[in-house]
Amino acid sequence: MHRTTRQKQHSRRKLAALTGAGLAPVLVLGLTATPADAHGWVTNPASRQAQCATGVVSCGQIKWEPQSVEGPKGLKDCAGGNSRFAELRDDNKGWQVTNVGRSATFNWKLTAQHRTSTWQYFIGNTKIAEFDDGGAKPPEYVSHNVNFQGFTGKQKVLAVWNVADTANAFYACVDVNIGG
Structure with missing residues (x-):
């Protein structure tokens, strides 16, 4: 048929x-x-998103994606301009403060190694350190020794990873007690 x-x-x-x-x-x-290999954050001294991820501080969505605090380059914002992670801006949330000396080594864990222009560190609007990678692809773990000359006491350090081939950067705030 x-x-x-x-x-x-x-x-x-x-x-x-x-x-x-x-x-x-x-x-x-x-x-x-959301990709599992999404980017990077400061693990030591423990950044705010690292504290959320390990349960030191009770947090929302950032607990599950500490590597995702990404936003346009040039911000001075712990949340990278991302409203989903706004709690990272809250200076009264009970963040653990790390005692450091006149300098400290900041360790980043990168889950996606984007080519990098610079790594920058700020206290307030003052840039205290910059490391130029010249567009190189970084390893999975990156460390920078940052000098706190001219600063003492409790400070919030903004660490910024500027990606070379996009308009974005990754942001992490770390609460330290300099000389503590």
Whole structure:
């Protein structure tokens, strides 16, 4: 028995619909999932997002993605301009303060090694250190020794990783007690 043209068209439409229905969840998950290898943050001294991730301070969504504090270059914002992580701006949240000497080594963990222009460190609006990577791809772990000359007591250090091939940077705030 031969099938009519109409029956063949109906079968093709049905197959297309079933295929589309089967692929739709895969496509949606692929488009909306946050990549596991997403970027980087300061792990030591413990940044605010590191404290959230390890449960030292109770936090929201940042607990699950400490590496994702990304925003446009040039900000002076612990949350990188990202409203999802606004709690990182709250200086009264009970952040653990790390006692440091006249200098400290800041350790970054990078889950995606973007080519890097510079690493910058600020206290308030004062840049206290800058390290130029000249567009090189960094290793998974990066360390910088930062001198706190001219500062004492409790300070909030803003650490910034400026990516070389995008307009974005990654931000981390670290609470320290200089000379403590």
